[in-house]
Amino acid sequence: MSNDTVKIPQATAKRLPLYYRFLKNLHSSGKQRVSSAELSEAVKVDSATIRRDFSYFGALGKKGYGYNVNYLLTFFRKTLDQDELTKVALIGVGNLGTALLHYNFLKNNNTKIAVGFDVEEAKIGTSIGDVPIHHMDELEKIITEMGITVAILTVPAPFAQTITDRLVAANVKGILNFTPARLTVPATTRVHHIDLAVELQSLVYFLKHYGVDEEEE
Ligand code: ATP
Numbered sequence: 001m002s003n004d005t006v007k008i009p010q011a012t013a014k015r016l017p018l019y020y021r022f023l024k025n026l027h028s029s030g031k032q033r034v035s036s037a038e039l040s041e042a043v044k045v046d047s048a049t050i051r052r053d054f055s056y057f058g059a060l061g062k063k064g065y066g067y068n069v070n071y072l073l074t075f076f077r078k079t080l081d082q083d084e085l086t087k088v089a090l091i092g093v094g095n096l097g098t099a100l101l102h103y104n105f106l107k108n109n110n111t112k113i114a115v116g117f118d119v120e121e122a123k124i125g126t127s128i129g130d131v132p133i134h135h136m137d138e139l140e141k142i143i144t145e146m147g148i149t150v151a152i153l154t155v156p157a158p159f160a161q162t163i164t165d166r167l168v169a170a171n172v173k174g175i176l177n178f179t180p181a182r183l184t185v186p187a188t189t190r191v192h193h194i195d196l197a198v199e200l201q202s203l204v205y206f207l208k209h210y211g212v213d214e215e216e217e
Pocket residue numbers: 091092093094095096097117118119120136154155156159163
Protein backbone atom coordinates (compact mmCIF):
# COMPACT_ATOMS: atom_id res chain seq x y z
CA MET A 1 0.00 0.00 0.00
CA SER A 2 1.30 3.43 -0.83
CA ASN A 3 2.45 5.64 2.03
CA ASP A 4 -0.05 8.42 1.41
CA THR A 5 -2.98 6.04 1.87
CA VAL A 6 -5.11 6.71 4.94
CA LYS A 7 -4.52 4.27 7.76
CA ILE A 8 -7.72 2.25 7.88
CA PRO A 9 -8.84 -0.24 10.56
CA GLN A 10 -7.71 -3.81 9.88
CA ALA A 11 -11.29 -5.13 9.78
CA THR A 12 -12.07 -2.60 7.04
CA ALA A 13 -8.89 -3.44 5.16
CA LYS A 14 -9.85 -7.11 5.15
CA ARG A 15 -13.15 -6.30 3.44
CA LEU A 16 -11.58 -4.22 0.66
CA PRO A 17 -10.79 -7.14 -1.68
CA LEU A 18 -14.40 -8.30 -1.28
CA TYR A 19 -15.76 -4.88 -2.26
CA TYR A 20 -13.25 -4.66 -5.06
CA ARG A 21 -14.22 -7.98 -6.62
CA PHE A 22 -17.92 -7.11 -6.58
CA LEU A 23 -17.35 -3.62 -7.99
CA LYS A 24 -15.28 -5.08 -10.79
CA ASN A 25 -18.18 -7.34 -11.75
CA LEU A 26 -20.61 -4.42 -11.59
CA HIS A 27 -18.31 -2.34 -13.73
CA SER A 28 -17.98 -5.01 -16.41
CA SER A 29 -21.76 -5.35 -16.53
CA GLY A 30 -21.93 -1.62 -17.31
CA LYS A 31 -23.42 -0.43 -14.02
CA GLN A 32 -22.42 3.09 -13.01
CA ARG A 33 -23.91 3.49 -9.57
CA VAL A 34 -24.48 1.23 -6.60
CA SER A 35 -26.29 1.81 -3.31
CA SER A 36 -24.94 0.59 0.02
CA ALA A 37 -28.04 -1.64 0.26
CA GLU A 38 -27.19 -3.35 -3.06
CA LEU A 39 -23.57 -3.73 -2.03
CA SER A 40 -24.66 -5.09 1.30
CA GLU A 41 -26.85 -7.75 -0.29
CA ALA A 42 -24.08 -8.81 -2.67
CA VAL A 43 -21.13 -9.01 -0.29
CA LYS A 44 -23.15 -9.99 2.80
CA VAL A 45 -21.86 -7.16 4.95
CA ASP A 46 -24.47 -4.95 6.64
CA SER A 47 -24.95 -1.55 5.03
CA ALA A 48 -24.04 0.41 8.16
CA THR A 49 -20.66 -1.32 8.16
CA ILE A 50 -20.24 -0.57 4.46
CA ARG A 51 -21.03 3.11 5.00
CA ARG A 52 -18.59 3.25 7.92
CA ASP A 53 -15.90 1.44 5.89
CA PHE A 54 -16.33 3.83 2.99
CA SER A 55 -16.29 6.85 5.30
CA TYR A 56 -12.62 6.15 6.01
CA PHE A 57 -11.89 7.08 2.42
CA GLY A 58 -13.72 10.39 2.60
CA ALA A 59 -17.28 11.22 1.50
CA LEU A 60 -17.56 8.86 -1.43
CA GLY A 61 -21.32 8.32 -1.42
CA LYS A 62 -24.34 10.62 -1.48
CA LYS A 63 -27.63 9.78 0.20
CA GLY A 64 -30.26 8.49 -2.22
CA TYR A 65 -27.75 8.51 -5.04
CA GLY A 66 -25.42 5.70 -4.17
CA TYR A 67 -21.76 5.31 -4.93
CA ASN A 68 -20.10 5.95 -8.25
CA VAL A 69 -18.78 2.55 -9.36
CA ASN A 70 -15.97 3.92 -11.49
CA TYR A 71 -14.73 6.21 -8.77
CA LEU A 72 -14.80 3.44 -6.16
CA LEU A 73 -13.05 1.05 -8.48
CA THR A 74 -10.23 3.49 -9.20
CA PHE A 75 -9.96 4.22 -5.50
CA PHE A 76 -9.82 0.56 -4.46
CA ARG A 77 -7.42 -0.34 -7.22
CA LYS A 78 -5.03 2.30 -5.95
CA THR A 79 -5.52 1.41 -2.30
CA LEU A 80 -5.05 -2.29 -2.90
CA ASP A 81 -2.07 -1.61 -5.16
CA GLN A 82 -3.84 -3.44 -7.96
CA ASP A 83 -1.96 -1.49 -10.58
CA GLU A 84 1.20 -3.27 -9.60
CA LEU A 85 1.63 -7.02 -9.94
CA THR A 86 2.77 -8.62 -6.69
CA LYS A 87 4.83 -11.73 -7.25
CA VAL A 88 4.45 -14.50 -4.71
CA ALA A 89 6.51 -17.64 -4.00
CA LEU A 90 4.86 -20.94 -3.14
CA ILE A 91 6.76 -23.41 -0.98
CA GLY A 92 5.65 -27.06 -1.15
CA VAL A 93 4.22 -28.22 -4.47
CA GLY A 94 2.06 -31.06 -3.09
CA ASN A 95 -1.66 -31.54 -3.61
CA LEU A 96 -2.73 -28.22 -2.09
CA GLY A 97 0.23 -26.28 -3.50
CA THR A 98 -0.47 -27.64 -6.98
CA ALA A 99 -4.13 -26.65 -6.71
CA LEU A 100 -3.14 -23.10 -5.74
CA LEU A 101 -0.67 -22.96 -8.63
CA HIS A 102 -3.44 -23.90 -11.05
CA TYR A 103 -5.82 -21.39 -9.49
CA ASN A 104 -3.19 -18.66 -9.37
CA PHE A 105 -5.42 -15.76 -8.23
CA LEU A 106 -5.18 -13.70 -11.40
CA LYS A 107 -8.93 -13.62 -11.90
CA ASN A 108 -9.44 -11.76 -8.65
CA ASN A 109 -6.57 -9.36 -8.36
CA ASN A 110 -3.05 -8.56 -9.25
CA THR A 111 -1.14 -11.10 -7.24
CA LYS A 112 0.45 -14.02 -8.97
CA ILE A 113 2.45 -17.02 -7.85
CA ALA A 114 5.60 -16.51 -9.88
CA VAL A 115 7.77 -19.33 -8.58
CA GLY A 116 7.43 -22.60 -6.68
CA PHE A 117 9.88 -24.54 -4.49
CA ASP A 118 10.03 -28.16 -3.40
CA VAL A 119 12.57 -30.82 -2.40
CA GLU A 120 11.24 -33.70 -4.47
CA GLU A 121 13.58 -34.26 -7.40
CA ALA A 122 10.76 -35.33 -9.78
CA LYS A 123 9.14 -31.89 -9.40
CA ILE A 124 12.28 -29.78 -9.80
CA GLY A 125 12.67 -28.24 -13.25
CA THR A 126 9.00 -28.76 -14.16
CA SER A 127 6.39 -26.01 -14.55
CA ILE A 128 2.80 -25.92 -13.36
CA GLY A 129 0.76 -23.52 -15.44
CA ASP A 130 3.58 -21.17 -16.34
CA VAL A 131 5.18 -21.32 -12.91
CA PRO A 132 8.65 -22.90 -12.69
CA ILE A 133 9.47 -25.19 -9.76
CA HIS A 134 12.93 -24.90 -8.23
CA HIS A 135 14.80 -26.77 -5.51
CA MET A 136 14.72 -25.41 -1.95
CA ASP A 137 18.50 -25.04 -2.12
CA GLU A 138 17.91 -22.09 -4.42
CA LEU A 139 15.22 -20.44 -2.28
CA GLU A 140 17.15 -17.43 -0.97
CA LYS A 141 18.96 -16.78 -4.24
CA ILE A 142 15.85 -16.83 -6.43
CA ILE A 143 13.44 -14.90 -4.22
CA THR A 144 16.05 -12.22 -3.65
CA GLU A 145 16.71 -11.93 -7.38
CA MET A 146 12.99 -11.76 -8.11
CA GLY A 147 12.39 -9.24 -5.32
CA ILE A 148 9.72 -11.45 -3.77
CA THR A 149 8.46 -10.49 -0.31
CA VAL A 150 5.32 -12.63 -0.05
CA ALA A 151 5.19 -16.41 0.28
CA ILE A 152 2.59 -19.16 0.55
CA LEU A 153 3.48 -22.16 2.72
CA THR A 154 2.00 -25.53 1.74
CA VAL A 155 4.67 -27.85 3.15
CA PRO A 156 4.17 -30.56 5.80
CA ALA A 157 3.81 -28.86 9.22
CA PRO A 158 7.10 -30.11 10.75
CA PHE A 159 9.09 -28.16 8.13
CA ALA A 160 7.10 -24.95 8.36
CA GLN A 161 9.10 -23.11 11.03
CA THR A 162 12.56 -23.81 9.56
CA ILE A 163 11.38 -22.66 6.13
CA THR A 164 9.75 -19.60 7.70
CA ASP A 165 13.07 -18.66 9.34
CA ARG A 166 14.77 -18.89 5.96
CA LEU A 167 12.05 -16.78 4.32
CA VAL A 168 12.31 -14.11 7.01
CA ALA A 169 16.09 -14.01 6.64
CA ALA A 170 15.59 -13.55 2.88
CA ASN A 171 13.43 -10.45 3.50
CA VAL A 172 9.98 -12.01 3.06
CA LYS A 173 7.48 -9.79 4.88
CA GLY A 174 4.21 -11.67 4.42
CA ILE A 175 3.47 -15.38 4.77
CA LEU A 176 0.17 -17.08 3.99
CA ASN A 177 0.44 -20.19 6.12
CA PHE A 178 -1.70 -23.14 5.01
CA THR A 179 0.04 -25.55 7.37
CA PRO A 180 -1.41 -26.32 10.81
CA ALA A 181 1.88 -25.11 12.41
CA ARG A 182 1.79 -21.92 14.50
CA LEU A 183 4.70 -19.86 13.26
CA THR A 184 7.03 -17.62 15.23
CA VAL A 185 8.17 -14.55 13.30
CA PRO A 186 9.67 -11.16 14.16
CA ALA A 187 7.32 -8.16 14.52
CA THR A 188 8.35 -6.97 11.05
CA THR A 189 6.80 -10.03 9.38
CA ARG A 190 3.10 -10.71 9.06
CA VAL A 191 1.61 -14.21 9.01
CA HIS A 192 -1.94 -14.96 7.93
CA HIS A 193 -2.99 -18.43 8.90
CA ILE A 194 -5.46 -20.49 6.89
CA ASP A 195 -6.08 -23.87 8.46
CA LEU A 196 -8.62 -25.49 6.15
CA ALA A 197 -9.24 -28.46 8.46
CA VAL A 198 -10.02 -26.16 11.40
CA GLU A 199 -12.28 -23.95 9.28
CA LEU A 200 -14.23 -26.94 8.06
CA GLN A 201 -14.54 -28.37 11.55
CA SER A 202 -15.71 -25.07 12.94
CA LEU A 203 -18.31 -24.71 10.16
CA VAL A 204 -19.72 -28.15 11.02
CA TYR A 205 -19.68 -27.27 14.73
CA PHE A 206 -21.52 -23.99 14.15
CA LEU A 207 -24.13 -25.65 11.98
CA LYS A 208 -24.73 -28.26 14.63
CA HIS A 209 -24.94 -25.89 17.56
CA TYR A 210 -26.19 -22.59 16.17
CA GLY A 211 -27.86 -23.41 12.86
CA VAL A 212 -27.63 -20.87 10.06
CA ASP A 213 -29.39 -17.85 11.61
CA GLU A 214 -26.92 -16.62 14.17
CA GLU A 215 -23.86 -14.71 13.10
CA GLU A 216 -20.52 -15.81 14.40
CA GLU A 217 -18.96 -12.41 15.14
P1 ATP B 1 1.91 -35.07 -2.46
O1 ATP B 1 0.85 -36.11 -2.69
O2 ATP B 1 2.41 -34.43 -3.72
O3 ATP B 1 3.02 -35.52 -1.56
P2 ATP B 1 0.74 -33.65 -0.25
O4 ATP B 1 0.17 -32.30 -0.21
O5 ATP B 1 -0.07 -34.77 0.30
O6 ATP B 1 1.14 -33.89 -1.76
P3 ATP B 1 2.74 -33.14 1.76
O7 ATP B 1 3.42 -34.24 2.47
O8 ATP B 1 1.75 -32.31 2.50
O9 ATP B 1 2.16 -33.74 0.43
O10 ATP B 1 3.86 -32.15 1.19
C1 ATP B 1 3.56 -31.06 0.40
C2 ATP B 1 4.71 -30.77 -0.51
O11 ATP B 1 5.79 -30.23 0.26
C3 ATP B 1 5.25 -31.99 -1.24
O12 ATP B 1 5.36 -31.68 -2.61
C4 ATP B 1 6.62 -32.21 -0.62
O13 ATP B 1 7.54 -32.73 -1.56
C5 ATP B 1 6.99 -30.80 -0.20
N1 ATP B 1 8.01 -30.73 0.86
C6 ATP B 1 8.25 -31.61 1.84
N2 ATP B 1 9.25 -31.17 2.63
C7 ATP B 1 9.65 -29.99 2.12
C8 ATP B 1 10.67 -29.04 2.45
N3 ATP B 1 11.45 -29.21 3.51
N4 ATP B 1 10.78 -27.95 1.69
C9 ATP B 1 9.98 -27.76 0.63
N5 ATP B 1 9.02 -28.59 0.25
C10 ATP B 1 8.86 -29.71 0.98
